[in-house]
Amino acid sequence: MKKLTFLIISFIIILSGFLVIWFGVFNVSAKEKHWDITTKMLEIIRERSIEVRAYDLQIPNLSDPTMISNGAKNFDAMCVQCHLSPLTKPTELNLGLYPQPPIFYKEKHSRHNDKNIFWTIKNGLKLTGMPAWGDFHTDEQIWEMVAFLKQINGISKSEYRQLVGKGGHTHKAGFEHNNDNKAHRHDSDHNDSHGKHKH
Ligand code: HEC
Numbered sequence: 498m499k500k501l502t503f504l505i506i507s508f509i510i511i512l513s514g515f516l517v518i519w520f521g522v523f524n525v526s527a528k529e530k531h532w533d534i535t536t537k538m539l540e541i542i543r544e545r546s547i548e549v550r551a552y553d554l555q556i557p558n559l560s561d562p563t564m565i566s567n568g569a570k571n572f573d574a575m576c577v578q579c580h581l582s583p584l585t586k587p588t589e590l591n592l593g594l595y596p597q598p599p600i601f602y603k604e605k606h607s608r609h610n611d612k613n614i615f616w617t618i619k620n621g622l623k624l625t626g627m628p629a630w631g632d633f634h635t636d637e638q639i640w641e642m643v644a645f646l647k648q649i650n651g652i653s654k655s656e657y658r659q660l661v662g663k664g665g666h667t668h669k670a671g672f673e674h675n676n677d678n679k680a681h682r683h684d685s686d687h688n689d690s691h692g693k694h695k696h
Pocket residue numbers: 571572575576577578579580590594595596597598599606609614617618622625626627628630642
């Protein structure tokens with residue numbers, strides 16, 4: 498008898514789960530925010546997942562000025578559409594994504610240590626819109642961005658401009674990009690177009 502009750506209850510639970518999915522009860526719209534408890538749970542899952550995987554990483558010297566400046570160039574070329582910079586106006590990507598990409602030059606990210614930031618840039622974050630950059634960049638290039646992100650909070654327009662310099666960005670050797678399959682550092686003209694995009 499007990500066994501039968503157990504089977505019936507399990508069946509009802511599985512069926513309700515199936516019905517919740519089938520009738521589309523869960524709203525996947527990026528405009529519908531998670532409940533606070535869901536956000537908290539997702540944060541804990543993310544933090545623990547990264548912490549465990551980043552634990553053994555060796556941190557290079559992140560105060561090296563060349564590293565910081567190289568990181569600024571790559572950040573400016575690849576990340577500002579979502580994470581903005583003092584020279585970028587809010588973009589559709591920054592405003593439309595949920596969870597929203599943090600604006601590093603305005604917000605402090607003291608909770609996240611260098612290893613976790615490196616891991617996140619290399620691997621991306623599932624279900625958030627944060628891409629994985631590790632297939633296209635060497636670890637060194639990723640550490641350069643970590644080095645730059647350590648300096649970005651509160652950075653002024655002129656400091657930012659100075660670090661980015663002429664711009665240009667780097668990739669891993671062999672990565673095919675714009676029909677160019679050699680490692681390259683090319684001068685970019687997209688710096689000039691920030692904020693000028695009109696509809
Ligand atoms: C298409 C948009 C997009 C682009 C491009 C992008 N990111 Fe992100 N990134 C996100 C989103 C969204 C999150 C937030 C995830 C969250 O809150 O869970 C994020 C999170 C992060 C985090 C973790 C922040 C934290 O909580 O400490 C880091 C570090 C980061 N991005 C660095 C970068 C770097 C460096 C680049 C460029 C190489 C980049 N991102 C490009 C969307 C983007």
